[in-house]
Structure formats: C-alpha cells, structure tokens
Amino acid sequence: MLRAVFTKPHEIVIEEAPIPDPPPGEAVVRVAACGICGTDLKINEGHYLGRLPVTPGHEFAGIVEALGEGVTGVRVGDLVAINPNLPCRRCEFCRIGKPHLCLDAQAVGVTRPGAFAEFCSIPIELLVPVPDDLPLALAAMMEPVSCCLHGIDLADIRPGDSVILLGGGSIGLILLQLARAAGATFIAISEPRAEKRELALSLGADCAVEPGEIGSVAESLPDGGAQVVIECAGVTVAARQALTLVRHGGTVLLFGVCPPEETVDLQPYEVFHREITIRGCYTNPFTDTRALSLLASGRVLVEPLITHTYSIEETAEGIEAVRRGETVKAQVLPSR
Ligand SMILES: [Zn+2]
Ligand SMILES: [Zn+2]
Known part of the structure; x- marks a missing residue:
C-alpha cells in the first residue's frame, strides 16, 4: 500500500x-x-x-x-x-x-x-x-463534527440565544449549524476571508463580517453582547476579543487551538462583575454517534x-x- x-x-x-x-x-x-x-x-x-x-x-x-x-x-x-x-x-x-x-x-x-x-x-x-x-x-x-458537538454541549446554548463565532473555517461552519440546531436565533460569524463569509451566509449565518467589525455587531445586540461567544480560529487575540463580545452572564468557549506559549490579559474584575463563564473544550467524549446521526439526517451539511x-x-x-x-x-x- x-x-x-x-x-x-x-x-x-x-x-x-x-x-x-x-x-x-x-x-x-x-x-x-x-x-x-x-x-x-x-x-x-x-x-x-x-x-x-x-x-x-x-x-x-x-x-x-x-x-x-x-x-x-x-x-x-x-x-x-x-x-x-x-x-x-x-x-x-x-x-x-x-x-x-x-x-x-x-x-x-x-x-x-x-x-x-x-x-x-x-x-x-x-x-x-x-x-x-x-x-x-x-x-x-464525523470526528470534527463530534468535537464541535462537545463544544456546543459545553456552551449550553438554549433556544433563543445569540451566538458569535470567531473563525469561519470548517469548524466555525460546523459550529454555526450546530448552534442553529441547538436553538440559537441569532448567529454572527467573524472571518477575514470573503469566500468563507459567503459560505457562512449560505449555511444560515445571520451576519458574517471581517474580524474588525464584529465588535459593532456585538454592541448592536439587545444586551450589548452575545450569550455565547466561541473562539474557533485558534488565534490568541480572538480569545481576548471574545471577552469583549459576550454579554453579562454569558459564556466564552475556547475551542480553537491557540499557540501554547501565547497569553492574554484578563481583568479578573470583569469576569467577576459581569459573571462571565470561560470554558475550555477538548476533543469529543461520547459524541461520535450523535455526530454521525446529524450528518446522516442532513441537519449538518x-x-x-x-x-x-x-x-x-x-x-x-x-x-x-x-x-x-x-x-x-x-x-x-x-x-x-
Ligand atoms: Zn482534527
Ligand atoms: Zn486514562
């Protein structure tokens, strides 16, 4: 072979x-x-x-x-x-x-x-x-979808929630569809490449913008931010940006693989006062058969x-x- x-x-x-x-x-x-x-x-x-x-x-x-x-x-x-x-x-x-x-x-x-x-x-x-x-x-x-499914489970998206995805690669575009399946009513995606933004819109994103514009999208939301923000580009500055896009009481999910040696500034007061949840998410425990079922049903394209x-x-x-x-x-x- x-x-x-x-x-x-x-x-x-x-x-x-x-x-x-x-x-x-x-x-x-x-x-x-x-x-x-x-x-x-x-x-x-x-x-x-x-x-x-x-x-x-x-x-x-x-x-x-x-x-x-x-x-x-x-x-x-x-x-x-x-x-x-x-x-x-x-x-x-x-x-x-x-x-x-x-x-x-x-x-x-x-x-x-x-x-x-x-x-x-x-x-x-x-x-x-x-x-x-x-x-x-x-x-x-199945494997990438099962990893995304673990992320969506941990992000605890509920029907009616708003979601911002930072990164419109294959993972962002799968998370987009799973966030919709989980009941999110508004999903915005930030992505530098125009053709990936187009794809995001064709797969049901409500809004797809360049990374520099996502801040104003978040500000325009009723409560000044999204309920759930997912970093799925593996870019450390996006992980920091996520904290500015999430609304009070919301969740930031760190999904992307950022360079291990990089760090972000964190204001503990901000996390405390705004009661932000920051979650990690690693691989795909117990989600593989659900991922296949979403693929087979066409719920995730x-x-x-x-x-x-x-x-x-x-x-x-x-x-x-x-x-x-x-x-x-x-x-x-x-x-x-
Ligand atoms: Zn992989
Ligand atoms: Zn073991």
Whole structure:
C-alpha cells in the first residue's frame, strides 16, 4: 500500500509499505477519505503530541477489509467512521467518565499510524457503523463534527440565544449549524476571508463580517453582547476579543487551538462583575454517534465544506494549501 510518512519537521515522504496485519482486537480499514486538520499541520511542523516519524490522518471513514483474531461484532465490508481517540481506561480521568482528559491516551494519526494511507489497523472499539446512504467522504467528517458537538454541549446554548463565532473555517461552519440546531436565533460569524463569509451566509449565518467589525455587531445586540461567544480560529487575540463580545452572564468557549506559549490579559474584575463563564473544550467524549446521526439526517451539511481533495501522493500539496488558508476542508482520498 501507499502511505505518507511525516519523517521530520516539514518533510513528508510517500512510500510503499506492507498492508498492516490486524492484531487481536483490531480491524484493518481501507481508507476512503481522510480530512486534513490543523493538528496535522502542527505534527508536520514537529510541534504537536505526535512523535515523528508518523503517518498522520485522524478524520476518516472507510470499509473494513480484514479482522484480527477473535474479533466479533464487526464484519468485512462494514462501512465505518473512526473515532481516533483511544483512552487508557485505567487512569483517574478514565475512571470518572472523562476519557478525553486521559493521562495516557493514544490517538490514531498522532501517536499511532493514521489514515494518510490506503489501509489502517484500528482497535474495534473506535469503529462507528456508518449508515449505507451516507457517503464515506461525508462520514469522514464525523470526528470534527463530534468535537464541535462537545463544544456546543459545553456552551449550553438554549433556544433563543445569540451566538458569535470567531473563525469561519470548517469548524466555525460546523459550529454555526450546530448552534442553529441547538436553538440559537441569532448567529454572527467573524472571518477575514470573503469566500468563507459567503459560505457562512449560505449555511444560515445571520451576519458574517471581517474580524474588525464584529465588535459593532456585538454592541448592536439587545444586551450589548452575545450569550455565547466561541473562539474557533485558534488565534490568541480572538480569545481576548471574545471577552469583549459576550454579554453579562454569558459564556466564552475556547475551542480553537491557540499557540501554547501565547497569553492574554484578563481583568479578573470583569469576569467577576459581569459573571462571565470561560470554558475550555477538548476533543469529543461520547459524541461520535450523535455526530454521525446529524450528518446522516442532513441537519449538518458538510459537503459544501469539502473544497479540496488530494491523492496520497499529493499529501504535501494538501498540507500546504491548508497552511495557506485556501481550503475550507481538504481531504486525502487514498483509494487508487
Ligand atoms: Zn482534527
Ligand atoms: Zn486514562
């Protein structure tokens, strides 16, 4: 099979490798589509939790090709989407039902070989059955949708709420649709790129503006700010800006992956006096099947988000296009 290996910072090697032989408890999946994510850029730069060399790719779906010894409940030919996060099941956080905070987690495409490859061996507990009528390229969006769903759950959006999203990439555009599904009546999005603002409007945003204009949008709201503001660009100045856009008693959700070394000024008095809730949000505990159901029902549309596709040989080209911000969602389609 063909696979892309991230060997050292900014180096991607395309190579032939044997198709993995699934060990007991695992299944080999023939990868149909795998999204390129900001995490993959960080792995490519040598920054993230992944240890190079690694074959990344954690947003994917495919067809079960082979089963390890003793595997039951999964059959060859099953259509599956993959939850890449594998908790240890032993640490304190796993034992209290917070596996996403696991102290010793593995992740497909980060610490284990991922899906910028034709085949990938996966522990069967990470396979989620895909309904027959959901195309696998759309099912490959289960992972990002499940992360967004965890964010929407934590933001506690109620019918009638106003929501501001800072960032109109694929994540912002999924959060937009989920905020609507959760009952938000006014949703504004701030995004520097005109074509992404257009897409946001076509997916139901009430208003899409450049980042410099979102302050006046917030001021024009009845209570001088939004009930919920979500930073989903991974930009530290946007995280600070979020605090100025939220109304009294509102919630700021930090969803984007900001550079770890950056900080923001915080006025404790402001948080106290305005009773602002600041929440973090990490990965996708227990939200994968709901994400698939939203995709299958068409309540979350991801087809318009998939703007670029690449073969395995073109993985580096795809990574660069994502880095330049040209794509909304780019996918690698490994099957030859
Ligand atoms: Zn991702
Ligand atoms: Zn654990």
